Amino acid sequence: xxxxxxxxxxxxxxxxxxxxxxxxxxxxxxxxxxxxxxxxxxxxxxxxxxxxxxxxxxxxxxxxxxxxxxxxxxxxxxxxxxxxxxxxxxxxxxxxxxxxxxxxxxxxxxxxxxxxxxxxxxxxxxxxxxxxxxxxxxxxxxxxxxxxxxxxxxxxxxxxxxxxxxxxxxxxxxxxxxxxxxxxxxxxxxxxxxxxxxxxxxxxxxxxxxxxxxxxxxxxxxxxxxxxxxxxxxxxxxxxxxxxxxxxxxxxxxxxxxxxxxxxxxxxxxxxxxxxxxxxxxxxxxxxxxxxxxxxxxxxxxxxxxxxxxxxxxxxxxxxxxxxxxxxxxxxxxxxxxxxxxxxxxxxxxxxxxxxxxxxxxxxxxxxxxxxxxxxxxxxxxxxxxxxxxxxxxxxxxxxxxxxxxxxxxxxxxxxxxxxxxxxxxxxxxxxxxxxxxxxxxxxxxxxxxxxxxxxxxxxxxxxxxxxxxxxxxxxxxxxxxxxxxxxxxxxxxxxxxxxxxxxxxxxxxx
Numbered sequence: 001x002x003x004x005x006x007x008x009x010x011x012x013x014x015x016x017x018x019x020x021x022x023x024x025x026x027x028x029x030x031x032x033x034x035x036x037x038x039x040x041x042x043x044x045x046x047x048x049x050x051x052x053x054x055x056x057x058x059x060x061x062x063x064x065x066x067x068x069x070x071x072x073x074x075x076x077x078x079x080x081x082x083x084x085x086x087x088x089x090x091x092x093x094x095x096x097x098x099x100x101x102x103x104x105x106x107x108x109x110x111x112x113x114x115x116x117x118x119x120x121x122x123x124x125x126x127x128x129x130x131x132x133x134x135x136x137x138x139x140x141x142x143x144x145x146x147x148x149x150x151x152x153x154x155x156x157x158x159x160x161x162x163x164x165x166x167x168x169x170x171x172x173x174x175x176x177x178x179x180x181x182x183x184x185x186x187x188x189x190x191x192x193x194x195x196x197x198x199x200x201x202x203x204x205x206x207x208x209x210x211x212x213x214x215x216x217x218x219x220x221x222x223x224x225x226x227x228x229x230x231x232x233x234x235x236x237x238x239x240x241x242x243x244x245x246x247x248x249x250x251x252x253x254x255x256x257x258x259x260x261x262x263x264x265x266x267x268x269x270x271x272x273x274x275x276x277x278x279x280x281x282x283x284x285x286x287x288x289x290x291x292x293x294x295x296x297x298x299x300x301x302x303x304x305x306x307x308x309x310x311x312x313x314x315x316x317x318x319x320x321x322x323x324x325x326x327x328x329x330x331x332x333x334x335x336x337x338x339x340x341x342x343x344x345x346x347x348x349x350x351x352x353x354x355x356x357x358x359x360x361x362x363x364x365x366x367x368x369x370x371x372x373x374x375x376x377x378x379x380x381x382x383x384x385x386x387x388x389x390x391x392x393x394x395x396x397x398x399x400x401x402x403x404x405x406x407x408x409x410x411x412x413x414x415x416x417x418x419x420x421x422x423x424x425x426x427x428x429x430x431x432x433x434x435x436x437x438x439x440x441x442x443x444x445x446x447x448x449x450x451x452x453x454x455x456x457x458x459x460x461x462x463x464x465x466x467x468x469x470x471x472x473x474x475x476x477x478x479x480x481x482x483x484x485x486x487x488x489x490x491x492x493x494x495x496x497x498x499x500x501x502x503x504x505x506x507x508x509x510x511x
Contacts, residue, residue, distance in 0.1 A: 001076075002155045002178040008072045011220055012036045022244060023065035023129060024229040030129055035069055038127045042073035045125050049104050049137050053078030053151035056161060058102040059207070060093060060111060062086040065228050066130035067206045068216050070106060071159070075178065078153030082161040083207035090114040105136040112136055155179040161369065162209055164311050173369030174311045184314035184363035185217040187335040191319050192248070192282065192305070198224040201246040203232035203255065210284060214315040215250050235264035242275035249281050252493040253288040254429075256281070256296050256304070261428065261451070269300060278302045284309055284316070287397060287415055289422030290328050307331050308397055312381055314363045318395050328419070329394040330387075336361040338395060339380070340388060347380070351391045356401055357383045386413060403497055405434035405442050410475035412444055414497075417478070420471050426451050426460050431487055431495045435480060435504065446478040447500060449486065457483050 015032035022029045051057070057079055059070060067083070074081050086108065094117055112122050112134035123135040160176045200219045204211040206228070219226050227244045232255055240246065259265045269276070280303040293304045308330035309316035317338055320331035339347040340355040347358055358380040365381065375382050386404070387397045399415035414432040422430055429449035434442035446464055450457070461481040468477035488499040
């Protein structure tokens with residue numbers, strides 16, 4: 001057993017009759033004993049398929065309570081779990097299998113029915129937590145195997161393989177060990193002041209590090225309870241918080257914006273506010289506009305805690321202290337070494353030095369699944385994010401290194417421009433990107449989703465120009481404003497800037 005698998009086993013042993021996890025889609029809580037039953041059933045499936053230690057199982061399922069049980073069953077046997085988006089098209093899923101040759105996959109009935117590659121067996125594995133779970137096994141990979149002898153995993157065995165959620169390029173595979181994710185979960189639980197009396201609600205996708213470690217594993221570390229929703233629903237959010245006694249939720253800034261703007265959500269809060277006991281929401285993934293943070297805290301009487309993390313660190317690296325937050329910052333490092341790397345290659349924690357953020361720690365990877373040597377330097381992971389520390393050691397993240405706009409020799413950080421323009425009340429969503437400019441190289445372009453789409457674009461465009469003139473340096477000020485109905489985003493809510501740029505260029509070419 002590893003320290004991780006022993007902890008998870010003991011949690012279920014010690015909570016046989018206690019309701020630990022709720023599947024909101026099923027409307028049902030599961031006790032430790034019921035969770036043990038599903039873990040045992042899954043281990044039986046894995047053994048019957050002759051899976052071995054270090055085999056990789058692909059999981060392509062929507063959010064449900066089965067995820068932590070799949071993980072526990074696999075980790076007990078030294079099997080690695082690779083969760084991906086449940087919206088992955090069947091053609092892409094089959095191409096992924098052709099590349100990686102997973103011996104076993106856990107999928108929905110719809111994906112199993114659509115699977116067309118030959119020499120696969122399909123098995124139903126009805127579980128309490130997921131009665132429709134389908135198992136696909138490859139006869140070509142497993143048919144000739146002899147029954148596997150029991151093998152004990154160790155703490156440095158991989159537990160999870162996750163795809164990065166970067167905004168550019170092909171996602172990189174991140175392999176996280178038992179030791180790394182347990183360390184991360186323990187750090188998260190302590191820094192977020194989690195106790196066994198907490199109830200965490202999961203709205204984020206379960207194939208992402210935030211839901212896997214920040215919410216689920218950290219809760220299990222402290223013996224807290226978990227509510228898993230199929231997906232975020234603004235109109236249902238406050239009902240779920242009240243009904244299930246939710247004390248904290250991990251969100252992205254988009255969710256905060258939806259809750260502020262959605263009429264049904266606001267009406268539900270007014271109706272239920274005396275029954276809501278939310279201590280805080282943990283905002284991550286990308287910067288939350290400062291005015292939105294203040295508005296949320298004032299409207300819903302709930303603290304917003306911001307931090308900085310990434311898949312490669314098994315979740316968080318910095319967090320704003322609950323009793324001393326600095327709005328606009330990502331907080332201070334927690335259980336992580338964080339320094340700023342300058343263009344010369346030096347690294348420092350000195351104040352007001354802008355450069356690439358480097359991290360290292362007992363929960364941070366030292367290599368990717370595929371070679372990517374330029375991301376590592378002397379034991380440090382170079383994140384690709386730009387930032388600086390202030391005089392008090394708080395980190396400010398200024399955007400992606402590759403997203404920097406070069407305008408006439410000046411360097412513009414999109415995040416800084418976005419934080420300023422987001423103060424305008426008619427902006428629902430905003431992304432600042434560089435568009436080609438023959439004279440200056442790139443044009444600072446503000447792409448806006450308005451709260452009144454299609455109605456006041458001329459006035460709103462001029463308002464952006466005027467506000468930028470008074471609040472931004474000339475080289476930072478947008479010279480172009482485009483209005484769109486929506487923006488391409490990855491599954492965690494980050495704007496896909498290259499796709500957005502291509503989209504605007506295509507529209508321009510067709511005019």
